[in-house]
Amino acid sequence: MPIQLTAQGGDFRANVQALDAAQARQSLQKIQAHLSQPGKGTGTLTLFNRTKAGADLTLERKSGFQLLGRGARLKDTSDVLKTLLDRAGLPEARAELERHAGTRHRVGADKMLAILNRHLASGGREAAAEHRPGPGIAAERGARLPGPPSAETVASKSRPVCAPSLEGLLTKAGVERGAVLGEGQYGEVRKVKVAGEQLVLKTYHPDLAIKRGEPMILSNSRSRVSNEAIAAYLTSKANHQDYQVNVAQPRYFIVKPVSGDEHRMVNPLELRALLKETREVTWECVGLLMPEAKGGEVEELLAKGQLTGQNQRQIIKGTLEAVMKLNERGFIHRDLKPANIFFDAASGKTTLIDTGMMHKTSKNKPETLFLPGQSGTPLYKHPRMVTGGRCGSEADLCATALMAMMMEHPNTGSQLATEMHFRARDVGGNSPARILLEVMYKKDPLGQRVPRDEFRAIHDSLQDQKSLTSLALSCLAQAGKPAKAWADRATAQGIYAELLQHPSLQES
Structure with missing residues (x-):
């Protein structure tokens, strides 16, 4: 409208x-x-x-x-x-x-x-003119902020930091607030320091319950609809079991009872204990403190032309590895795209961010094995989701494949992905690889609408086993397997392991 x-x-x-x-x-x-x-x-x-x-x-x-x-x-x-x-x-x-x-x-x-x-x-x-600068602006102008907290001040299992308000809690915990990094419909992200460590603070707007229909409820129940706080909590549990998932992880959660005002700053293990010890209390998450992702947002790095071919292979390989680990723990990221990935060229490390749409599956709950309804960014959607079909972890694989193709061929790859989205509505979404080839070569082929040299380049890449576009085609072929097969984690793990051996990733 x-x-x-x-x-x-x-x-x-x-x-x-x-x-x-x-x-x-x-x-x-x-x-x-x-x-x-x-x-x-x-x-x-x-x-x-x-x-x-x-x-x-x-x-x-x-x-x-x-x-x-x-x-x-x-x-x-x-x-x-x-x-x-x-x-x-x-x-x-x-x-x-x-x-x-x-x-x-x-x-x-x-x-x-x-x-x-x-x-x-x-x-x-x-x-x-009457507007007064907030703490972040004060920090930029050099205003005096609380010094780093002592070891006793930072949240600990025996003495968690508590205060009747979010502002009071941050002050009591010695959180030094810096510049705002961004603000969206649901919250604000800004740089902070805690005990001398540079972190990122994400806080949710007070009226979030009105916008979402409910607060950021934290719960041990897997029947509850996922939100960013639950996803962060569950993946952090995995991390604290010495299982490193390459996803931006919270260092602390800021929580409060839905029916009360006492704010607490707790680490993931303390939060887990809190939820178990106070089962009669409904807790909501009002903020997350996370390490600042190193490097830059892949979307910006691509736009600035700052990624080499080796960097691109590192990003795709790192993304596949992260998705594989998430799948092993029963997670589906659900919104993979360059804007939700950070890459540090110095270390070659890839980090997935923005877990706001992450979905948790459970072998004991068949209804959780597939993604609920429409989700993700249209350009990176699995064709099966475009047509209303069931989809699981293959949604993440399809998004990774499309990213790989668009990294190697920014203009033609983006147009190809867009046309695949629309062609899926006509031919069905069960075979992403077939849809790609149809757009390339069959009815109204892509070569008639893009410069000849660009079409030839992507055509040659499809034949070159060492190209990311060839990897993308292999990923799309695997993503076309039935959703029921993808619901079996062992099968999915085998697919990811095989794709990580693709020739295009052996030079990264």
Whole structure:
């Protein structure tokens, strides 16, 4: 459903610039109201009717795969939103949006909503002048912060840090807050220091229960729907059993009773004991303290051209190894993509992040063996999920395969993945490898729509056993095996082990 703005298309820049403060605020309020509705706070905002004179200028939320090659539209969208904030007298909001959009000009619906919630109700310039910097800003300006905590202060099993509020807890624990790294629909991420160690603090918005329908409940029950806190808790349990899963792990959890105010800072083992000892209490997670992932986000490294062929092989191999370990422990990441992977070139280490959609399976609960409903980013979805079929760990393998192909051939690979998504609707999603080959060579072949040299390059890669594209085809062929076969962990482990021996990964 489009969000109708106050201006019209045609000379849209002039039309938006001509709005007065009240009209600009009205448009922003429409955007805020729309994005505040359940399920509307995701996707990338995109401007429509830009060049249609007399037509209403509208915004729509689009998924990533629909935005390939639409740089001008995204820049226009970003420019219009910045102009609306300017006209409404919200300079701080405009500056925040500019930092978020960056050079790629993508404006996430969740980020836009967070900006509007923070600034729109403030009344513009007057309220902005009254705004007081938070702890993160104070840290950047050199304000005096609490020193590192003593060994007794940091959470321990015998004396966990407790306080009646989140702010009080962080102060009592000696958490030194630094710059904000990002903010989304559900929470904020910022740099912090605890006992001299650089960590990342992720806190969830107080009204999260309203947005999600329930708080970030922590539970030992595997029947409960997964959320980021549960996934972090379960994977950290695996780590503390000397089983290293290459996923960003929390060092501490910040929890409180749903019906109380006492906040506690506990490590994963203490949390496990707490849940067992207080079964009558329902605990919710209000924050996570995690080590800062080393290196950079793979999506950014790719965009900047900072990954060598060897780096790409290291990333794909590391991702496959991580997915294999997750599968062995009964986890499905469910949202693998370059934006959710960090890579450190110095060590060659790959780290999966963002466990917000992770799913836990159980051999004793058949209903958990397959992913519930639609999930993941459309461009990296298993075709089986596009058509509404059952899918398990093969969803992670398919996403890894598509990443490998797009790393080696950024332009043609992305177009191929996009067309596979749509072709799956016509031919079914049970054979991803067949869909890839159909898009390449059969009805309306890809070679008719891309430059000849680019098509030839990806064609040759499919024949070259040492290429990542060849590995991608092998992964897609395995991902096409029946979901029932993938539900058997031993079978899945054998598939991953075989793929890790692929010739393309032996030079990493």
